Amino acid sequence: MTNAPSTADDAHEAVVVDRITKRFDGTIALDDVSVRVNAGELFGFIGPDGAGKTTLFRILTTLIVPDSGIARVLGSDVVEGIWTLRRQIGYMPGRFSLYPDLSVEENLRFFASVFGTTVEREYDQIAPIYVQLEPFRTRRAAALSGGMKQKLALCCALVHRPQILFLDEPTTGVDAVSRREFWELLAKFRAGGLTILVSTPYMEEANRCGRVALLQRGRVLAIDAPKAITASYERPLFAVRAADRFTAIRALRAYRNTASVYPFGEALHFVDARADASPDRITSDAIDALHAAGVTDATVSPTPATIEDVFMARMGAPEGEEPNAQRGNPA
Amino acid sequence: MSPAPSGEAIRAHDLTRTFGEFMAVDHITFDVKPGEVFGFLGANGAGKTTAIRMLTGLLAPSGGEASVAGHDVATESEAIKQDIGYMSQRFSLYDDLTVRENIRLYGGIYDLTPSELRDRTRRILDRLGLARAERTLVRAIPLGWKQKLALSVALLHEPKVVFLDEPTSGVDPVTRRQFWELIYEAAHAGTTVLVTTHYMDEAEYCDRISIMVSGRIEAMGAPAELKKQAGVASIDELFVRLARPSAESTRGAA
Numbered sequence: 001m002t003n004a005p006s007t008a009d010d011a012h013e014a015v016v017v018d019r020i021t022k023r024f025d026g027t028i029a030l031d032d033v034s035v036r037v038n039a040g041e042l043f044g045f046i047g048p049d050g051a052g053k054t055t056l057f058r059i060l061t062t063l064i065v066p067d068s069g070i071a072r073v074l075g076s077d078v079v080e081g082i083w084t085l086r087r088q089i090g091y092m093p094g095r096f097s098l099y100p101d102l103s104v105e106e107n108l109r110f111f112a113s114v115f116g117t118t119v120e121r122e123y124d125q126i127a128p129i130y131v132q133l134e135p136f137r138t139r140r141a142a143a144l145s146g147g148m149k150q151k152l153a154l155c156c157a158l159v160h161r162p163q164i165l166f167l168d169e170p171t172t173g174v175d176a177v178s179r180r181e182f183w184e185l186l187a188k189f190r191a192g193g194l195t196i197l198v199s200t201p202y203m204e205e206a207n208r209c210g211r212v213a214l215l216q217r218g219r220v221l222a223i224d225a226p227k228a229i230t231a232s233y234e235r236p237l238f239a240v241r242a243a244d245r246f247t248a249i250r251a252l253r254a255y256r257n258t259a260s261v262y263p264f265g266e267a268l269h270f271v272d273a274r275a276d277a278s279p280d281r282i283t284s285d286a287i288d289a290l291h292a293a294g295v296t297d298a299t300v301s302p303t304p305a306t307i308e309d310v311f312m313a314r315m316g317a318p319e320g321e322e323p324n325a326q327r328g329n330p331a
Numbered sequence: 332m333s334p335a336p337s338g339e340a341i342r343a344h345d346l347t348r349t350f351g352e353f354m355a356v357d358h359i360t361f362d363v364k365p366g367e368v369f370g371f372l373g374a375n376g377a378g379k380t381t382a383i384r385m386l387t388g389l390l391a392p393s394g395g396e397a398s399v400a401g402h403d404v405a406t407e408s409e410a411i412k413q414d415i416g417y418m419s420q421r422f423s424l425y426d427d428l429t430v431r432e433n434i435r436l437y438g439g440i441y442d443l444t445p446s447e448l449r450d451r452t453r454r455i456l457d458r459l460g461l462a463r464a465e466r467t468l469v470r471a472i473p474l475g476w477k478q479k480l481a482l483s484v485a486l487l488h489e490p491k492v493v494f495l496d497e498p499t500s501g502v503d504p505v506t507r508r509q510f511w512e513l514i515y516e517a518a519h520a521g522t523t524v525l526v527t528t529h530y531m532d533e534a535e536y537c538d539r540i541s542i543m544v545s546g547r548i549e550a551m552g553a554p555a556e557l558k559k560q561a562g563v564a565s566i567d568e569l570f571v572r573l574a575r576p577s578a579e580s581t582r583g584a585a
Binding site for chain 2: 048050174203216266
């Protein structure tokens with residue numbers, strides 16, 4: 001493998017991924033992925049299961065090698081610089097990877113000792129989390145709640161003072177309160193200058209990151225700041241509200257001007273197929289169509305696109321479905 | 332589909348469960364109407380799982396009462412099992428069986444006649460677009476298909492009430508919405524749906540929700556009304572406001 005010569009820009013680039021491809025038994029996990037992360041960024045990889053998030057993190061943390069393409073972390077090639085990088089990076093895998101039979105404190109001391117340091121020496125680094133773990137110092141890791149397990153894992157990934165942190169789905173399956181606390185911790189570490197790469201299947205968590213990459217089945221759909229991504233949604237989007245959502249969905253699917261319609265929380269998100277119709281026209285025509293189908297209480301109003309709207313507009317057909325299936329069709 | 336039964340599909344009145352000194356479910360009272368989609372939210376350890384185990388007839392209440400599909404949970408738990416469906420993210424389908432074999436297995440468990448089984452199998456395969464995958468092992472089909480199939484199998488015996496335990500984790504947003512449309516379709520046909528989820532945005536797909544904190548129901552109502560009353564933009568905000576003070580320290584590990 002060739003090492004591309006460093007450029008002046010590399011000093012600011014904590015991670016450079018250049019056209020990485022990786023297959024497992026014929027399944028393509030990463031398909032020509034390129035992305036750059038600057039030093040000091042809190043950067044999110046957003047996508048469902050099978051998007052390639054874990055594979056990418058395992059390549060960047062030197063655990064597996066790509067089939068093609070190159071990746072550099074902190075200026076070192078991930079294949080050739082493996083032993084340098086392993087001391088410089090912190091990694092929190094998606095599966096809980098601490099020792100369940102050791103206490104909170106024992107786990108922490110163990111990970112510190114592996115890197116030739118002590119909890120006391122690194123205390124200032126881990127203090128923001130350690131204060132939250134302290135009441136449970138003597139509890140076995142297996143007996144912690146999901147949220148506390150994740151905080152302990154983060155603490156263990158930080159105890160050797162890494163320059164960059166890779167967190168693979170740290171908030172998956174954790175309740176909403178713990179998730180919020182975890183993101184608040186990440187914001188603190190990011191403010192301290194740490195570069196953080198984090199993956200998540202929860203689309204709304206994109207807004208916690210400075211920039212994000214949207215990933216779907218091994219491909220990058222978009223890379224930008226969350227606000228720039230939502231601003232890139234091309235069509236006027238409308239929220240349709242009606243007490244009987246099921247009938248309203250059916251009615252809009254049968255409506256000739258519908259480009260897409262899908263449930264979105266308490267509302268339906270609706271896009272009109274006509275490029276030249278005014279918002280007022282779109283609204284009144286949609287209400288007429290709903291009325292004709294017996295939905296008499298519907299309201300239709302413009303609504304800003306979210307990360308999920310953009311993701312759905314760009315992802316193509318779900319796995320196993322015909323690529324040309326009409327958008328927003330039922331299962 | 333069968334006509335909506337009269338009365339409430341789920342009734343809980345002062346339903347309580349203790350484990351020793353620990354009050355896991357603390358006098359909860361709520362009703363769910365036939366055909367309603369009810370979101371059952373709470374932090375880890377708030378008591379959701381204990382409450383659902385009581386409502387599905389798997390765990391006897393320590394106090395209060397509850398009925399599901401008209402059957403008392405304490406005295407008629409066998410009758411409840413015939414009238415409910417259950418789907419969890421972790422356990423529902425057998426990976427080593429084909430799509431069709433999974434449907435047949437559940438048909439056998441619920442004593443469907445051969446003609447019922449044939450008709451409903453066809454209906455499921457057509458509805459999900461799975462006809463060409465019917466002889467494929469479940470382990471080989473995409474996660475989104477598995478989840479939609481698991482829901483269809485949970486509805487195979489046309490239960491009056493279906494319990495969905497975090498059904499949509501990990502799937503792409505389009506598949507997630509297809510799943511919700513299946514839920515709406517079942518509810519429209521009269522099935523009552525009780526769903527737990529960690530996705531707070533998903534709570535907003537429900538007709539009504541309850542939020543459990545430390546064994547009690549601290550908020551209940553339509554998502555839009557709850558947000559309006561609390562003056563918050565999302566259910567996530569409301570949830571954090573209610574659940575945060577008691578997180579971890581008072582309840583211990585989940």
